[in-house]
Amino acid sequence: MKALVVGSGGREHTLAWSLLRSPKITEVVCVPGNGGTASLPHCRNLAMNANDFEGIARFALVNNLELVVVGPEQPLAEGITDYLQGQGLKVFGPCQAGAQIEASKAWAKALMVEAGIPTARAAVFEDEAAALAYLEQQGAPIVVKADGLAAGKGVTVAHTLEEATQAVTEAFSGKFGAAGNQVVIEEFMTGQEASVLAVTDGQTIRPLVPAQDHKAIGEGDTGPNTGGMGAYAPTPVLSAALMERVQQQVLEPAIATLRRRGIDYRGVLYAGLMITPAGEPKVVEFNCRFGDPETQAVLPLLETPLDEVILACIEGRLESLDLQWQAGAAACVVVAAEGYPDKFPKGMAIEGLDDAAATGALVFHSGTRRKGDSVVADGGRVLGVTGLGDTFEGAIANAYTAIDKICFEGMYYRRDIGYRVKGLS
Numbered sequence: 299m300k301a302l303v304v305g306s307g308g309r310e311h312t313l314a315w316s317l318l319r320s321p322k323i324t325e326v327v328c329v330p331g332n333g334g335t336a337s338l339p340h341c342r343n344l345a346m347n348a349n350d351f352e353g354i355a356r357f358a359l360v361n362n363l364e365l366v367v368v369g370p371e372q373p374l375a376e377g378i379t380d381y382l383q384g385q386g387l388k389v390f391g392p393c394q395a396g397a398q399i400e401a402s403k404a405w406a407k408a409l410m411v412e413a414g415i416p417t418a419r420a421a422v423f424e425d426e427a428a429a430l431a432y433l434e435q436q437g438a439p440i441v442v443k444a445d446g447l448a449a450g451k452g453v454t455v456a457h458t459l460e461e462a463t464q465a466v467t468e469a470f471s472g473k474f475g476a477a478g479n480q481v482v483i484e485e486f487m488t489g490q491e492a493s494v495l496a497v498t499d500g501q502t503i504r505p506l507v508p509a510q511d512h513k514a515i516g517e518g519d520t521g522p523n524t525g526g527m528g529a530y531a532p533t534p535v536l537s538a539a540l541m542e543r544v545q546q547q548v549l550e551p552a553i554a555t556l557r558r559r560g561i562d563y564r565g566v567l568y569a570g571l572m573i574t575p576a577g578e579p580k581v582v583e584f585n586c587r588f589g590d591p592e593t594q595a596v597l598p599l600l601e602t603p604l605d606e607v608i609l610a611c612i613e614g615r616l617e618s619l620d621l622q623w624q625a626g627a628a629a630c631v632v633v634a635a636e637g638y639p640d641k642f643p644k645g646m647a648i649e650g651l652d653d654a655a656a657t658g659a660l661v662f663h664s665g666t667r668r669k670g671d672s673v674v675a676d677g678g679r680v681l682g683v684t685g686l687g688d689t690f691e692g693a694i695a696n697a698y699t700a701i702d703k704i705c706f707e708g709m710y711y712r713r714d715i716g717y718r719v720k721g722l723s
């Protein structure tokens with residue numbers, strides 16, 4: 299079988315790599331892909347916009363690419379699944395109605411309340427004056443969220459009323475476009491964050507191994523937030539008992555409530571969780587797709603061929619599939635361009651990729667492109683280097699040993715990825 303992967307980041311390189319580990323997958327085409335997917339054996343890139351649904355459908359049909367796996371949220375929210383399915387393709391990723399769970403935080407919050415899923419208390423506003431009055435009444439700390447997709451920039455965790463007020467004013471002044479037409483204001487939660495990515499066929503929902511990521515740019519989790527500077531799995535923060543609670547209190551009620559609303563949700567449901575000091579899992583948000591960089595740490599541990607998991611979801615057979623996992627741990631360290639998450643340069647030649655891969659680590663590309671025979675940086679997050687090991691210590695050491703072989707001008711990475719779990723496995 300041949301597959302098409304939509305997207306261009308580290309997550310998509312990992313999806314392509316993971317699919318190609320299956321004996322049944324003979325070829326993968328990435329739209330538009332990156333320097334990593336261009337260099338992966340049996341994989342090639344197609345220079346087409348991820349939002350060109352018609353072009354993607356035509357290409358997939360003409361070239362017998364039976365299976366389409368969608369990486370990013372934007373095309374899912376715009377209905378890529380509904381469109382491609384209508385053209386007779388098998389698509390992994392929820393329908394447009396289901397993608398609302400990520401594309402509208404107000405919609406997701408209402409679903410959680412209806413489903414009885416533990417989450418931060420919240421109120422939704424379409425009017426600035428009412429939102430500001432609510433802030434005055436609640437006080438700080440408090441969290442202000444633009445309702446729609448905002449590329450990870452729509453949330454302010456406000457420690458003072460001034461910060462909160464500014465966030466509300468900015469959202470209503472159009473900083474996030476239509477994404478800020480509604481604002482969700484919610485209770486500030488404390489605890490440790492963790493991510494449970496689950497796969498579902500709309501009836502059965504099965505968690506993948508739980509992960510944690512590092513969002514902040516600086517060591518010790520300081521400084522501005524990024525798309526993610528590293529991730530590791532399986533995190534011991536989510537014990538087997540807690541995972542069971544997540545299954546019963548979060549994943550199953552979410553799918554049941556979607557179904558009750560007439561939404562046949564098939565794909566990844568990603569629960570971003572806060573594990574409170576009392577040890578309770580509360581939902582921070584849902585995403586409708588694989589996480590980046592969590593995917594780079596989770597999928598290398600999956601022993602069941604990814605295409606089998608995906609087809610079981612699409613065809614409604616997940617109940618009879620057991621997910622098998624490799625023992626041990628994985629840690630992904632993101633290597634970024636100097637200046638990220640603000641302005642950063644592009645085009646720097648990257649050296650040492652083969653030497654890095656020779657250490658046994660997996661070098662996934664996030665923002666790169668092929669230029670002749672070399673690979674150059676082409677994004678803020680450039681690479682995601684995943685180390686594997688029997689323990690977290692081993693996995694983390696493997697990732698850093700590989701990174702030591704890599705060189706490009708201004709490369710930046712955190713040296714403390716996984717500090718919370720070092721020595722825990």
Ligand SMILES: Nc1ncnc2c1ncn2[C@@H]1O[C@H](COP(=O)(O)OP(=O)(O)O)[C@@H](O)[C@H]1O
Nearest residue numbers: 418441450451452453455484485486487582583
């Ligand atoms: N209610 C909350 N309490 C404390 N921190 C929060 C809360 N909601 C969000 N955050 C923090 O803000 C980050 C981004 O919020 P999230 O809802 O995940 O939005 P997005 O990923 O779309 O930007 C979270 O990862 C978390 O660190």
Ligand SMILES: [Mg+2]
Nearest residue numbers: 450570582583
């Ligand atoms: Mg988030």
